[in-house]
Each structure stands twice: as structure tokens, then as C-alpha cells.
Amino acid sequence: MKRNMLFMIIGVMVGTSLMYLKDFRTDSTVMVQDGIGLEETFQAFAKAIESAGSFVQAHKWYGSPQEQAEAYRHILRGLIAAIELKAMSDPDFPYFYEVDPFSKGGMDNADQRYLTTMINGEASYKVWGNRGTSRRLDFTLYQAGSPMAPSFATLSTDQLVTDTNGNFELYIGGAPQASNWLPGNAGKMRLLIRQIHSDWSMEAPGQIHIDRIDMDRPLYPVLTREIMAERLRNATNTFAEDLRRWPELSRTRFSMLMPANWLTPPQDTGKQGGLAQRWMVGGHFELAADEALIITAHPTEADYQGIQLGHHWWESLDYANRQSSLSLDQAHVSSDGVVYFVISNRDPGVANWLDAEGYSRGVILMRYDGMPSPLREEQKPVANLVKLNELRKHLPTDEPRVSTEQRAETISERRRHVQLRYGL
Numbered sequence: 001m002k003r004n005m006l007f008m009i010i011g012v013m014v015g016t017s018l019m020y021l022k023d024f025r026t027d028s029t030v031m032v033q034d035g036i037g038l039e040e041t042f043q044a045f046a047k048a049i050e051s052a053g054s055f056v057q058a059h060k061w062y063g064s065p066q067e068q069a070e071a072y073r074h075i076l077r078g079l080i081a082a083i084e085l086k087a088m089s090d091p092d093f094p095y096f097y098e099v100d101p102f103s104k105g106g107m108d109n110a111d112q113r114y115l116t117t118m119i120n121g122e123a124s125y126k127v128w129g130n131r132g133t134s135r136r137l138d139f140t141l142y143q144a145g146s147p148m149a150p151s152f153a154t155l156s157t158d159q160l161v162t163d164t165n166g167n168f169e170l171y172i173g174g175a176p177q178a179s180n181w182l183p184g185n186a187g188k189m190r191l192l193i194r195q196i197h198s199d200w201s202m203e204a205p206g207q208i209h210i211d212r213i214d215m216d217r218p219l220y221p222v223l224t225r226e227i228m229a230e231r232l233r234n235a236t237n238t239f240a241e242d243l244r245r246w247p248e249l250s251r252t253r254f255s256m257l258m259p260a261n262w263l264t265p266p267q268d269t270g271k272q273g274g275l276a277q278r279w280m281v282g283g284h285f286e287l288a289a290d291e292a293l294i295i296t297a298h299p300t301e302a303d304y305q306g307i308q309l310g311h312h313w314w315e316s317l318d319y320a321n322r323q324s325s326l327s328l329d330q331a332h333v334s335s336d337g338v339v340y341f342v343i344s345n346r347d348p349g350v351a352n353w354l355d356a357e358g359y360s361r362g363v364i365l366m367r368y369d370g371m372p373s374p375l376r377e378e379q380k381p382v383a384n385l386v387k388l389n390e391l392r393k394h395l396p397t398d399e400p401r402v403s404t405e406q407r408a409e410t411i412s413e414r415r416r417h418v419q420l421r422y423g424l
Helices: 002-018 038-057 065-087 225-255 388-394 404-422
Strands: 097-099 112-120 125-130 136-143 151-155 167-172 188-196 207-212 278-286 291-297 304-311 325-327 339-344 353-355 361-369 382-387
Touching: 038 065, 038 225, 065 097, 065 112, 065 225, 112 207, 225 278, 291 304, 291 361, 291 388, 304 353, 339 388, 382 388
Parallel strands: 339 353
Antiparallel strands: 097 112, 112 188, 125 167, 125 207, 136 151, 136 188, 278 361, 291 339, 291 382, 304 325, 304 361
């Protein structure tokens, strides 16, 4: 009891103040220096891939055969992201890179469609398109560097001005404007757009594009050895850092600082440089085959709230072909007004089952977006570990049962939405 209390105090005072947003780097990351030739840079890129294999093989999360297989998918996903975002992109002529089921990373939210690109902070850009019917659409600028660095500026859903058809134009840099404007800053910057889909059966993604529009925009460059070497160097360093960053974050800020099957108090990420009016709750589960973890939650005033599972390589579980996440719109609210999420590896036949996908250990994240005030004490979610065969004792007596056919239909609907969301 005393040990658990100590863990809780440490988790609240240390872990939760750090785990989401402050910079994180591993000392073992060897960075490729500027100024070396194209051939040498490519050799460094190949060496970084070889080093990635050694890193994951020696890691704590290289445990079960499933975790070992996921380790190599973690490497491949990191390569996809680094190559597309850093080696194939030009901040002066940007296109949006999309985080999708092929390129997951950073504990991506199953309910979100992420678009990101690098820009020149001293230039001017127009972001234009249609917001679709997504629940929220938020724009955030970060200084280039760590993906966990504090945000520089944000334009939230509540601030975005659209016409009656949902069309909009948003400007970055240049002269300040009364609406739909974000300031730039010297140096490279990263623009991250979050589209949130809470009701997957009804909400469709928007179409969003970007162009540089200032008069100082250079002509599109002819690819040179120097340009390619710089892009390849940026991709190599990004890959090497991110590959290590995410599993180490899970190890040092979740596994080491928090007891398993426990949830942190809600954290206001806006105060730490993250998305404004977002509260997050985190934890990690460890389950035996005959156990289930009940997360007791309550509906709140948030525009969006959701829960998702991930593995310790810090990526979401399969949310298209399994029910590993649920938003409040998707979840069943019980007769007592409470939402009971059940994490287990065997389907217990309840509506709010979260499929652990065969993992005995993993990550839990809960998000509350558009929540202007803190969660009240009675709204804070809690976790309770129970035996799977005793699950019904801990739920309302009238909790409905979900048949195999109903579950299959739900999964089919989830997959359809993911296909539409990403154009797959």
C-alpha cells in the first residue's frame, strides 16, 4: 500500500508534469553533421538503419514475439515519416504529410487525422480548403526541432472562420489579420493540423492545402548534390532521434514513474505549450490472460473526449480492424450515467470493450479537447483491475450484451470510416 502511494505521488509530481510535452532525447543518438558529402551522408543513413535494429533488440519492450515484430514495424514507420517529411519535402514549396495507418508514430490519436509540413518561418503562406464535417480542426505552429517542443502559436476550431459551405483561408506570417492568421517566426517551423472525428459514422475529413505566397518566394530549385545531402541528413537525424524517443518516453515516463493499471490526474497540456483547452490522462496496463481493466469515466463538457490503447513502441493499436479506441460518441453510457471501458484480450461481450490486441502490456491515453475548465473531481477517470470472469459484478446489472455479429458489424463500420478518412 505504501509503495503504491509512493508511486502515485511520484507520478503526480514528476511524471505527469513531464511526460507529454517537454523535449526528450537519448544520449546514444549519433547525429549526422552538416557539411559532409552526399555519399557519406547516405552511408550515415544506412548506418542509422542498422543501429536502429541494435537499439530495439536491446530494449525493454523487445519482449514477446508480438512486441519484437512491432519493433521492426516501428523502424519502418519511422523511416516512412522521416523520408517523406524531411528528405522529400521543401519548406518553400510545401505539401502536407499525413500520419496514417502506414506511418503511425508519437502515440497518434485514433480519432484524429494529422497533417503536417515544414515551413520557412520568415515567409508567408496560405492554408486553404474545406473543413469537412470533422468535430474539431486545430492549427498549431512549432519551432523546428523536437516534436515534443512547446507550441509557438495555435488557431483553434473556435477561432476558425469559414463560409457557409465550410470553406476557409488561413494565413501564416505577413501582416497581422483580424481572423484566420498565425504569426511566423525566424527559422524553420512545423505546422501541425489536427482534424478530430468523434462520430465516425457521420463525420468526414476536409480537404486542406498549403502554398507559399510572399513575393520573396524563390524559384523551385533544381536538385543539387548539396540540397539532397542536406535533406538526407535531416531525414537521418530525425529518424534516429524519433526511433529512440518514443519507446524511451514510454519506459522512463510511464513504466518507471507510474504503477501499472493506474491513471494520472488530468493534465492541462495548453499550459505546457500543447494544444489549448486539451486535458490528457495517461497510464499503462499489465494484464494476465484472465484479467480485465475497467476504466470508469464520465461524460464531460468537452467538445471531444476519447480513449485509446497503444503499445510501448508508442504507436496506436489497430483502430480500423479492431476496437482499440472509443470516443464518447461511440461509447455506451450506462444506465447510471457512467461510461465503463473494459480493456482485455478476450471479448467480454460488452459495448465498450477495448481490444488489447494480444498485448499483455501497453499504453492508455485519454483526451478531452475543447474543455475550458478542469475536470471536476467526480469526472476524473479511475482504473480497477478485475478478474475477467467476475467482470459483470462490477458493471450495472442492465449492462447490454454485444453479440459476435454486432461486434463484426461495428468493426466493419470502423474500417469503412478509416478508408474514407485516408482515401484508402
